[in-house]
Amino acid sequence: MKNMKTLDEIISSKVNGLYYGCRMLLPFTGTILKMVIEDDIIMDFSPRSKDITFVQKENYTDIYLHNYKNLSDAVNKYEHIKMIVVEQGKDIFDFNNHRKIAVLVEEDHKLIIEELDKDILFIE
Amino acid sequence: MHAKIKILFFVILLFLSFHVSTYAQADQDTTMIQPIAETAHELPEAFMVIPFVLLLLAIATGPILYKHFWEHNYPIISIILGLITVLYYLIFLGDTHTLLHTFAEYLSFIALLSSLFVASGGILIKVDKKATPLANVIFLLIGGVLANIIGTTGASMLLIRPFIKMNKDRISAYHIIFFIFIVSNVGGALTPIGDPPLFLGFLRGVNFFWFFENIWFIWLPTILMVAAIFYVVDSRNKKGTESTASDYTGKIEFRGTKNLLYLGIILISVFIDPAVISWVPSLVPLPFGIREIIMFSVVYFSYKTADEEILRDNEFDFEPIKEVAFLFIGIFATMIPALQLIAHEARLYGDSLNAGVFYWATGILSGFLDNAPTFLNFLSAAMGKFGLDINVQAQVKEFVVVDEIYLVAISVAAVFFGAITYIGNGPNFMVKAISERAGIVMPTFFVYLFKYAVTVLIPIYIIIWLIFFYGHG
Numbered sequence: 001m002k003n004m005k006t007l008d009e010i011i012s013s014k015v016n017g018l019y020y021g022c023r024m025l026l027p028f029t030g031t032i033l034k035m036v037i038e039d040d041i042i043m044d045f046s047p048r049s050k051d052i053t054f055v056q057k058e059n060y061t062d063i064y065l066h067n068y069k070n071l072s073d074a075v076n077k078y079e080h081i082k083m084i085v086v087e088q089g090k091d092i093f094d095f096n097n098h099r100k101i102a103v104l105v106e107e108d109h110k111l112i113i114e115e116l117d118k119d120i121l122f123i124e
Numbered sequence: 125m126h127a128k129i130k131i132l133f134f135v136i137l138l139f140l141s142f143h144v145s146t147y148a149q150a151d152q153d154t155t156m157i158q159p160i161a162e163t164a165h166e167l168p169e170a171f172m173v174i175p176f177v178l179l180l181l182a183i184a185t186g187p188i189l190y191k192h193f194w195e196h197n198y199p200i201i202s203i204i205l206g207l208i209t210v211l212y213y214l215i216f217l218g219d220t221h222t223l224l225h226t227f228a229e230y231l232s233f234i235a236l237l238s239s240l241f242v243a244s245g246g247i248l249i250k251v252d253k254k255a256t257p258l259a260n261v262i263f264l265l266i267g268g269v270l271a272n273i274i275g276t277t278g279a280s281m282l283l284i285r286p287f288i289k290m291n292k293d294r295i296s297a298y299h300i301i302f303f304i305f306i307v308s309n310v311g312g313a314l315t316p317i318g319d320p321p322l323f324l325g326f327l328r329g330v331n332f333f334w335f336f337e338n339i340w341f342i343w344l345p346t347i348l349m350v351a352a353i354f355y356v357v358d359s360r361n362k363k364g365t366e367s368t369a370s371d372y373t374g375k376i377e378f379r380g381t382k383n384l385l386y387l388g389i390i391l392i393s394v395f396i397d398p399a400v401i402s403w404v405p406s407l408v409p410l411p412f413g414i415r416e417i418i419m420f421s422v423v424y425f426s427y428k429t430a431d432e433e434i435l436r437d438n439e440f441d442f443e444p445i446k447e448v449a450f451l452f453i454g455i456f457a458t459m460i461p462a463l464q465l466i467a468h469e470a471r472l473y474g475d476s477l478n479a480g481v482f483y484w485a486t487g488i489l490s491g492f493l494d495n496a497p498t499f500l501n502f503l504s505a506a507m508g509k510f511g512l513d514i515n516v517q518a519q520v521k522e523f524v525v526v527d528e529i530y531l532v533a534i535s536v537a538a539v540f541f542g543a544i545t546y547i548g549n550g551p552n553f554m555v556k557a558i559s560e561r562a563g564i565v566m567p568t569f570f571v572y573l574f575k576y577a578v579t580v581l582i583p584i585y586i587i588i589w590l591i592f593f594y595g596h597g
Binding site: 067 | 192195248250285288289292295432435436437438439440441442443557558560561562563564565
């Protein structure tokens with residue numbers, strides 16, 4: 001687990017994720033419980049899911065959103081990809097560990113990762 | 125391929141708008157509001173309702189059975205089915221008048237919806253209050269009243285986000301569904317601004333306050349019954365009960381005040397119509413008027429001048445209005461034969477139809493067709509019973525005085541039944557889309573129809589029919 005950063009570190013030091021077409025690379029590992037992109041609510045992260053392929057690497061998370069050719073076409077500058085994440089090693093059953101994360105799609109393949117603003121609607 | 129079909133469709137519409145100028149000149153300023161059935165053209169074959177049925181089936185089943193194919197292809201499916209009807213009318217009936225008229229209605233519809241959608245997208249209301257069943261009921265009732273002032277679309281767009289936010293610890297799909305019932309539909313039955321069919325009635329000569337004077341005593345028990353059922357359902361929801369009122373500041377914050385100005389412009393522009401104000405120029409043969417130009421200008425300026433932070437907090441996106449625009453262009457086009465055939469039948473059997481039949485027929489069809497033309501066609505048929513012509517304002521005024529029960533039945537049904545499906549009224553779809561983006565799993569078309577609309581609304585509508593319309597007329 002070399003170079004592994006916590007979510008707090010990622011957010012405070014503004015570490016970006018990456019995207020290439022429909023592929024998202026997020027600089028943390030953990031369990032994603034729910035993801036909302038546009039009006040798609042994704043809760044099935046199993047290998048059988050046709051919507052998403054979810055791969056945990058050693059120190060990052062690889063996600064393929066099969067219904068989107070290019071994330072930058074699907075998500076505009078005012079929108080977010082929203083997700084509920086439980087960091088690797090944290091108790092998934094403790095709701096205090098459920099972090100609401102916003103991912104903004106920027107130019108040059110950058111994904112900005114932020115704690116979700118409480119003004120933005122996202123129901124767990 | 126898709127782009128070519130879309131371009132072809134719009135080229136045909138553009139061609140129509142100029143080709144039809146000879147018809148339109150004759151109609152002058154009444155073109156925009158003439159019922160489809162009033163034209164002297166040949167009736168379509170019954171099989172021409174098939175594209176409409178296919179489109180309804182696609183809207184109902186697409187998001188369930190082939191969600192992602194539907195999400196990527198609904199614009200093209202809607203346009204192709206619409207094109208079948210358009211080409212049939214052009215080639216086999218030679219009826220450009222009806223097509224242009226429908227296109228003009230569509231433009232009016234989308235101008236109003238898009239301007240309200242964009243202008244309200246730049247407004248952020250934060251309600252930091254504990255959501256209780258009673259607080260929710262009060263919120264929904266205020267929304268229902270507001271719908272008469274800024275329209276069901278305006279009220280829905282303005283209030284859906286604060287409603288979700290207020291209930292964030294306990295929200296379920298039923299919250300959204302009752303919001304659609306009350307704020308997006310039933311609430312707006314008291315003024316012509318509330319819902320488009322009533323506005324068409326107003327343009328035809330019905331007094332602005334007639335709807336309030338003659339509908340409030342039906343509106344009030346209906347909205348209270350729906351709210352009471354909501355209260356019972358919401359009282360059984362124990363989620364979020366651990367928080368106390370002291371966890372909330374009780375404050376209501378309002379940001380984006382300048383967009384209220386844009387909402388005001390939209391509301392005033394609703395009346396900028398040659399049929400309402402005589403000095404307003406008609407832009408015939410163009411399929412739009414000054415009103416639509418103002419509304420589309422509001423779309424542009426309210427978006428360009430909106431506070432970026434508010435747009436970000438609202439996660440503003442054109443997709444919901446794009447979805448409405450594409451689906452409804454298909455609905456407007458494919459429903460022409462259905463409306464004409466219904467109007468024809470209504471005329472044939474008009475004498476034997478009582479107010480109750482008008483109530484149910486207008487209602488059921490308004491749930492699946494656009495309620496504005498449905499309202500006009502049934503109003504036309506009801507007036508036909510008395511030998512009156514919907515195109516003559518004096519006769520509309522006479523009809524209102526002579527036997528108002530028919531207009532009451534048609535008006536109430538056109539507005540109330542818009543709530544029975546997602547496609548019954550424009551804001552229904554937009555509220556659904558905003559809720560899904562907030563992570564709320566919404567029911568499918570059929571679950572919405574059978575689990576909620578049929579079980580909650582239809583019994584109430586039956587009570588309304590028994591009390592106010594059964595055996596009348």
